[in-house]
Amino acid sequence: MSPGAVLAAAARELYQRGWLPGTSGNISVRLSADTALITASGRDKGALTESDTVLVSVDTSAAVRPEAPRPSAETTIHTAIYRATKAEAVVHTHSPYATAVATRAGNRAELSTVDFRDFELLKGLGLRDPSATSIPVFPNHADVPRIAAEVERYLIEHPDAPPVLLIEHHGLTTWGADYAQARNRMECVESICQLSLLLKGRAFS
């Protein structure tokens, strides 16, 4: 399968799980040192096809070909992650439990963190110490490049940060060495957030 067909099939699968409602969410894979393929903006992710993907520059976040569809509105966040980490794939969802945790834990104006401890699924995140982690929660600025700049600065200043970020009132982003790993991490975090909410308050200790 071509990278575009892989992205489209991935988006359809995440949509079926209920994690990309109402055209939300975006996925990208790195294709070379300076390029990544990302989902086009505003498309129904449950019906995505290969033609709904766009090649963008990791350096500028712009589409490589001017006639291409408009890339995701959140392309700058993906490219910030590619510049700041060794990620080869990035997944952004509006999965409900992670979004609820981000919204309860966040601070509208400033970066905060949410701490998780002792969940077996933390082992799915590739952490040096999987017994606990601190996930950053970024303010949901209307200006997406401002979110991206804060993400890039945080990841450069915290090289051991988990491959996960939350955006308040918005959603979840994970990344990994390939799409399968990024998606698997997303599923682990969504499940940890669900468990945290079931356990009421434990995510906010």
Ligand SMILES: CSC[C@@H](O)[C@@H](O)C(=O)COP(=O)(O)O
């Ligand atoms: C449908 S509202 C969600 C969007 O504002 C955005 O957060 C999102 O996840 C999808 O944006 P997109 O530009 O389609 O990649």
Ligand SMILES: [Zn+2]
């Ligand atoms: Zn989003």
